[in-house]
Every structure is written in C-alpha cells, then in structure tokens.
Amino acid sequence: MAKQLALTRRAQYLAVYGSGKAFADSALLVKVMPNRLGATRSGFSISKQIGKATVRNRVKRLLKENVRQLELKAGWDIVFIARRSIVETDYHTLGSIMSRLLRRAGILEQDAKKAGAEAN
RNA sequence: CAAGCAGGCCGGGUAGCCGCUCCGAUGUUUUCACACCGGAGAGGAAAGUCCGAACUCCGCCAGGCAGGGUGCUGGGUAACGCCCAGGAGGGGUGACCCUACGGAAAGUGCAACAGAAACAUACCGCCCCUCGCGAGAGGAGCAAGGGUGAAAUGGUGAGGUAAGAGCUCACCGGCGGAAGGGUGACCUUCCGGCCGUGCAAACCCCACCCGGAGCAAGACCUAAUAGGGGGAAAUGGUAUGCCUGGACCGUCCCCGGGUUGGUCGCAUGACCCCGAUGGCAACAUCGGGGCAAGAUGGAUGGCUACCGCCCCGUGAAAGCGGGGUACAGAAUUCGGCUUAUAGGCCUGCUUGGUAU
RNA sequence: CGGGGUGUAGCGCAGCCUGGUAGCGCACCUGAAUGGGGUUCAGGUGGUCGUCGGUUCAAAUCCGACCACCCCGA
Numbered sequence: 001m002a003k004q005l006a007l008t009r010r011a012q013y014l015a016v017y018g019s020g021k022a023f024a025d026s027a028l029l030v031k032v033m034p035n036r037l038g039a040t041r042s043g044f045s046i047s048k049q050i051g052k053a054t055v056r057n058r059v060k061r062l063l064k065e066n067v068r069q070l071e072l073k074a075g076w077d078i079v080f081i082a083r084r085s086i087v088e089t090d091y092h093t094l095g096s097i098m099s100r101l102l103r104r105a106g107i108l109e110q111d112a113k114k115a116g117a118e119a120n
Numbered sequence: 121c122a123a124g125c126a127g128g129c130c131g132g133g134u135a136g137c138c139g140c141u142c143c144g145a146u147g148u149u150u151u152c153a154c155a156c157c158g159g160a161g162a163g164g165a166a167a168g169u170c171c172g173a174a175c176u177c178c179g180c181c182a183g184g185c186a187g188g189g190u191g192c193u194g195g196g197u198a199a200c201g202c203c204c205a206g207g208a209g210g211g212g213u214g215a216c217c218c219u220a221c222g223g224a225a226a227g228u229g230c231a232a233c234a235g236a237a238a239c240a241u242a243c244c245g246c247c248c249c250u251c252g253c254g255a256g257a258g259g260a261g262c263a264a265g266g267g268u269g270a271a272a273u274g275g276u277g278a279g280g281u282a283a284g285a286g287c288u289c290a291c292c293g294g295c296g297g298a299a300g301g302g303u304g305a306c307c308u309u310c311c312g313g314c315c316g317u318g319c320a321a322a323c324c325c326c327a328c329c330c331g332g333a334g335c336a337a338g339a340c341c342u343a344a345u346a347g348g349g350g351g352a353a354a355u356g357g358u359a360u361g362c363c364u365g366g367a368c369c370g371u372c373c374c375c376g377g378g379u380u381g382g383u384c385g386c387a388u389g390a391c392c393c394c395g396a397u398g399g400c401a402a403c404a405u406c407g408g409g410g411c412a413a414g415a416u417g418g419a420u421g422g423c424u425a426c427c428g429c430c431c432c433g434u435g436a437a438a439g440c441g442g443g444g445u446a447c448a449g450a451a452u453u454c455g456g457c458u459u460a461u462a463g464g465c466c467u468g469c470u471u472g473g474u475a476u
Numbered sequence: 477c478g479g480g481g482u483g484u485a486g487c488g489c490a491g492c493c494u495g496g497u498a499g500c501g502c503a504c505c506u507g508a509a510u511g512g513g514g515u516u517c518a519g520g521u522g523g524u525c526g527u528c529g530g531u532u533c534a535a536a537u538c539c540g541a542c543c544a545c546c547c548c549g550a
Binding site for chain 1: 139
C-alpha cells in the first residue's frame with residue numbers, strides 16, 4: 001500500500017475517531033469519515049491488548065492486504081481498529097468481514113460486490 | 121543396544137501471481153514526483169532491559185565526606201557483575217556438575233518460642249562426706265548421661281578417677297608457629313598447646329571500581345509568534361546527596377503566545393570469513409578476502425501449488441488417511457548475561473548389557 | 477525506543493528500611509436495640525503476602541530471575 005494512501009498523523013486519527021461513523025463486528029471496528037482529497041486513505045489501530053509484536057504485525061499485514069484487494073470509493077478516511085478475536089481470523093474470513101462492513105458504510109464500489117461474494 | 125554427560129550447529133525449500141521500503145541507472149518533468157529496469161531487505165534469541173562500553177549533551181572545576189557496585193587466585197578484554205585456567209568445599213558408581221567462595225581474636229548488634237543456661241550455666245541427675253532408724257536435710261565435687269532447642273563449649277576409642285573432665289594417650293578436625301613447593305589462591309611435612317557457636321544476601325572492616333542523564337541524547341534548516349505582564353530572592357542561582365574553596369551572572373516561579381515540520385545523527389564496525397604464528401585455554405598478532413536491513417502510524421508481506429521433516433491410525437512392506445511444523449519482528453550501535461523455543465544434525469566421553 | 481513505580485482479605489491501604497505475632501477501614505455473617513428497615517453497639521469469618529529459586533534455625537520483609545499492571549519522557 002502506497003504511503004500517500006495511509007493516515008500518518010495522530011490528528012488525522014483523532015478527527016476520524018471524533019466525527020466518523022462506526023461499523024462493528026466481533027473481530028473488527030471500522031470508522032469512516034469523508035475527506036475532500038478525492039482519494040481514500042486508511043489507517044490501522046492494533047493495540048497491545050491484541051498480542052505481542054509478531055501478532056500485531058501479522059494482523060496489520062492481513063488488514064492492509066485486504067484493503068488493497070477491495071475496490072473503494074474515493075474521498076474517504078477509514079480507520080480499522082482490531083479487536084481481540086481478530087487473532088483467530090484468517091485472511092479470507094477477514095476479507096468477507098471487511099467487505100460486509102464497508103458495504104454497510106456505503107463506500108464499496110458496486111463492481112466489487114461480485115468479488116466480495118466470491119470471497120465468501 | 122540402552123541410559124546418560126559435555127561441547128558445537130541448523131532452525132524449512134522450490135515455483136507462480138499480486139504488493140511494500142531503500143539504493144542505483146534510464147526516460148518524462150521547472151521542482152515535487154511518476155513510469156520502467158536492476159540490486160538489497162529480521163534473529164539465535166532481534167525479546168527481557170539485568171550489567172558493561174562507544175557516542176552525545178549537561179558546570180565531567182578542585183578537594184573531602186556520604187552513597188552505590190563487585191568480592192577465592194591468576195589471566196583475557198575497550199570494559200564488565202562476562203569468559204578462560206587453577207585452588208578449596210560439596211554432589212554423582214562414573215563421564216562430569218554446582219558454589220555471592222574475603223574478614224566473626226577491630227567493634228556494634230541479633231539469636232523469637234522452648235530451655236537452668238544462647239558468653240559463661242546446673243533443671244533432672246552422678247559421686248563423696250556429715251547428721252538421721254528411715255524418708256530426707258546440709259556441705260563439697262562433676263559436666264560424662266537425660267531433657268529443651270535450628271544451635272549447648274571438638275569427634276571416636278583407650279587409660280584414668282570417688283564420680284568425672286584433653287586430665288593423659290592414639291587417630292581425625294580446628295588454631296598457632298616453622299621449613300619446603302607454587303606468581304598466587306593453596307598444598308605437603310614437622311612442632312606446640314587444648315582453644316565454645318551461627319548470622320556479614322545485619323550494620324560494619326578490608327581490597328578494587330563508579331560524575332549525571334540518555335539517540336525522544338544532540339546538531340542544523342525552514343516557517344510562525346513574542347522580544348511581553350506579574351511575583352520571589354541577593355545568606356540567590358548556574359542539572360541530580362552534602363560540605364569547603366574557586367569561577368561565572370542575572371536566576372527561579374506563575375500567567376499569556378508560537379512550533380508539535382524536515383535533514384543529519386544512521387551503519388566501515390572493539391565488523392565478518394579463511395589461513396599462519398604464540399598460548400593448556402579465553403584470546404592476541406600478522407596476511408588475504410568481503411561489505412551484509414535502515415523504517416519513522418514505522419517496510420521486509422499476502423495467496424496458491426508441490427516437496428521436505430515430525431506425530432497418530434492402518435498395513436508384512438510400499439503406501440494411504442488425519443494432524444502438526446516452534447519461540448518470536450530490527451528502531452543509535454556494539455560486548456555479555458538471562459529468559460522463550462516444534463523438530464533435527466555432528467563430535468568426544470561415561471555406565472550397564474550382549475556378541476567376538 | 478528510553479526511564480520509573482506498584483503487586484498483601486471481595487475493595488482501598490499499612491506492615492518491608494531494622495527478618496520470628498500478618499494489621500486498619502469499608503464490605504460480609506451472627507447477636508442486641510426497633511413494629512420493620514437504616515444508623516449504632518458487641519462478637520466473628522475471610523489472605524498460596526504476584527510466581528519460582530537462593531541466604532538464614534526462621535523470609536510478606538534480605539538477594540536474584542520471571543510475570544502482570546500503571547505512570548512519565550521531543
């Protein structure tokens with residue numbers, strides 16, 4: 001994932017936390033907020049409660065890879081917040097969870113619906 | 121063959137598709153960047169942060185006192201609480217392993233409860249003498265036996281005695297002295313007399329070492345705001361305990377305001393590999409060769425297929441089916457220690473069994 | 477990444493420096509007082525002292541290692 005598509009400042013995270021809409025699953029919490037950039041940026045929050053450094057790295061990489069595969073509408077800031085049960089979730093299950101949550105948020109491209117159904 | 125001891129090593133592989141960070145070349149572009157090609161990209165512990173250093177800043181000024189650390193001896197090292205070799209003590213049939221292992225006649229303190237006594241003692245007792253018909257009472261001696269305790273004034277045996285005791289003797293242990301060996305810890309031999317304990321991971325004494333903070337250290341650049349208001353104090357302040365001397369001058373607190381960007385530090389180093397020489401070894405010296413991650417909301421990845429390895433079931437075997445493939449993720453960099461770790465390999469040695 | 481602190485009864489804490497008895501408040505249980513409840517009074521239950529080793533006759537306390545949680549830092 002390219003660097004300019006990532007949230008890199010604490011202020012950006014706090015803005016999404018404060019005024020973004022939330023969509024939740026038992027393994028994942030997603031907060032989204034529209035921006036005016038014409039591009040969609042995403043950030044990841046995996047706290048120390050999730051596990052040791054190896055586990056946190058693994059979770060973040062799975063999330064990033066799934067974001068890369070999904071086709072998202074432009075112009076949104078998205079923060080993915082991991083919950084404890086995400087440790088037992090594999091790549092494909094996590095992909096279906098993410099596509100479901102983002103479709104509810106209304107920022108998944110219609111073309112990608114098919115791919116999301118396939119992943120299920 | 122089985123059980124074990126010591127040392128060293130590895131810690132999945134190949135291919136395809138899609139990605140990430142850095143470096144280099146080319147092209148487009150005013151720059152920022154973008155496209156494409158090539159190269160590099162987690163560990164033995166990267167971990168815990170328990171020690172030691174490099175490096176950086178702080179007033180590392182001088183002296184002294186506190187305070188902290190280490191603790192058998194000798195060596196290695198930049199340094200260490202690490203490593204090597206040796207000594208002593210302890211454990212194991214053995215290979216071998218373990219040990220914070222200086223000082224208790226420098227001083228202070230503690231040893232609860234129990235017990236007569238925990239620095240000097242006699243509770244139950246033992247023996248002798250006197251009185252008494254006797255039970256017993258008084259006097260003198262003893263510390264062997266019993267009892268209490270974690271610990272009771274060297275141990276075993278013999279002699280000796282009224283009963284006993286290092287009272288005497290032999291051996292052992294401890295202490296002191298002498299001689300010899302060893303750089304030293306210490307060892308061996310001889311002589312002397314018979315001397316109460318434990319705790320220094322209690323204070324302490326002795327020997328040696330230590331200024332403090334840490335890469336969010338620190339340096340530079342760009343942008344922006346302000347050169348402000350109030351108070352304390354001159355026996356004040358100048359970075360980390362205290363005192364003395366010396367040096368310097370504004371210092372400290374509160375309110376208000378601004379920045380929470382970029383670059384460097386940052387990877388050629390007490391570096392790695394091979395060989396030779398010196399040394400029992402740790403290690404050192406010399407020669408040759410090599411360059412091996414560098415992120416900053418933090419890269420080093422995701423998926424698929426096949427193979428390898430281990431376990432279980434089935435089977436004569438081949439094979440088949442199922443499951444597993446650990447601990448763990450660089451953040452200034454090194455030297456150690458400690459802790460976690462599926463499975464596997466190599467070398468030497470010990471004990472027991474069997475065969476020749 | 478670096479620095480520091482704390483783990484003791486259900487909860488909040490003391491005891492640790494200077495080693496031998498684990499204590500205080502709230503809560504809980506029983507009884508008294510009230511027609512009943514609260515308040516009050518009396519009595520009582522309850523703790524592997526975070527875990528594992530070491531020193532010591534003896535460890536919550538001294539020493540070492542490990543685990544968990546919390547705080548601070550341009």
